[in-house]
Each structure stands twice: as structure tokens, then as C-alpha cells.
Amino acid sequence: MSLWILLLIFIAALAFLTHPSLRYGKCRRWRGAAFAHRGLHDARRGVVENTLPAFIAARDAGLGMELDVQFSSDGQIVVFHDDDLKRLAGDPRKVRQLTLEQLQALPLLGRQDARIPTLRQVLDAVDGRAPLLIEVKNGNRNARLCRALMAEMEGYRGEYIVESFNPLIVAWFRFHAPQVVRGQLVDALPGYLPAVNLLAGVFMAGMLANFVARPDFIAYNANAPRFFAPHMQRFLFRTPMAAWTVRDKKLAALIQERGEMSIFEGDGRLDG
Secondary structure, three states, rough: OOOHHHHHHHHHHHHHHOOOOOOHHHHHHHHHEEEEEEEOHHHHHOOOOHHHHHHHHHHHHEEEEEEEEEOOOOEEEEOOOOOOOOHHHHHHEEHOOOOOHHHHHOOOOOOOOOOEEEEEHHHHHHHOOOOOEEEEOOOOOOOHOOOOOOHOOOOOOOEEEEEEOOOOHHHHHHHHOOOOOOOEEEEHHHOOOOOOHHHHHHHHOOOOOOHHOOEEEEEEOOOOOOHHHHHHHHHHHHHOEEEEEEEEEEHHHHHEEEHEEEEOOHHOOOOO
16 A cells, blocks of 8 residues: 555544534634633632632623533532642542532632632523633533533523533533534643543544544633644634633734634733
């Protein structure tokens, strides 16, 4: 078999594995949308990430907001990013080890007005007045979390889309909630190491599981150097893209010029 034939087979296999969904029209409404990362937070001013004050601030500023959801030990959907509570609450236990009551008893960054909210509390506070980008965190009850999320969102009048680092979670929405716009979060290879082995890291960073998830958009680490996979998605497939986390106006201007979604913090808000 000639080298050219082998090369064509490789390119065809790569295209099959990595191409996104073909529902490009689904993301047209989201072109250029901006989402405040974990709400419009600023710890220096006492507004803690992923808390009701941060989401209310984003809502009142007319901004979309990104948030993270996972289960408490008693199966309640809480809004919190980290797997454990050490960074924000000084507690080494994992979120999934505590009940909702135990979690909400913990002040975040020592502030009595900063508590872990439930998804329902966030939805009630936002009240459909701003779009949501919901990251579904990876855990040990992923399918159950996805089902619970969709049950919670039933009847919600606001706009929302979902994303996850786990392609199997993204695939759950492909097969069980196809009406929802779904995104694959992706990082460059160093972002996956040493949490996973090299082979798994290459698989994830290269988006080789897209054939399972068929995401509607790709949310990529905009600060990672030498990150080839997003360029292939952008220029080969014309995939709708979202950039995280945008923290300066120069990067924000580039993202806006490309017509991509922006997940921003601080100075990453172009008009702020």
C-alpha cells in the first residue's frame, strides 16, 4: 500500500473521529456571546465565584454567565467548580461527600454571605433574564446528574446551553436531550497531565472522542500555547467555538473578531 493511500486513510479516520455535529444552525444564536466565568465575581470586593451575588451581578449587568454543577452526597444539584472544598472553604473533603445542608453551612473565603447555592436557587435568581452556560462536572453519577439537570431545567423560561470535559457526558445530551446545544470542553495536553496517562491525554486534547459526543461547539483553553486541535476545528470544520478563560482585552478583541463565544473574567470583558 502506497504512502499516499495510507495518508488518505489517516486523514479520513482523523476527520471521522474529530468532526463535530453538523447542526451548525443550532449555534448561530450564540455567535459572539459572552459569559461571565462562574458569575461576575471579584474576591477583592467580596463577591465569590459561583455564588448568588456573582450571578445576580452578571444578571443585572445584562451578561450571560457560566456555572458548574455537580451532586452533593444526598443527590442535590449544587453549583460549585472544584472537586473538593479546600481552595474556597479550607475543607479537604470532596463536594460529593457532604449533604446539601453540610455544604451550605460552609462560608466561602470566610464570608458569611457567600454560600454554595443549589442550581434551583441560581435559576430563581437569574429568572430567565440572562443566558446560562452550564458545565456538567465529571463524577461517579454522571448519567443520573444529567437526568436530574434536565428535570430541573424543565419549564425554565431562560436560554441555556451545556458543556463538559467528559465526552461521555456530552454524548448523553446527544442521545437523550438532542434539543439542547452541547459543547465539548478541551484543554491542551499539559492540562490533562498528570491526572491521566499520556495516551488518554493525547486522546482528550486531540478531541478524538468527538465521534461519540458530536459536540455542537468546542470550548477551548485560549491561553494554552501550541494547541493545534482548536485550529483544526476552526479552519477544517468551521466548528462554532468558545474561548476560556479570557482575562485581557487584547484576547477578548481577537475572540470577538473571530465571532466566537467568550468565557471571561475581570479585564476579559471587552466593553467593561
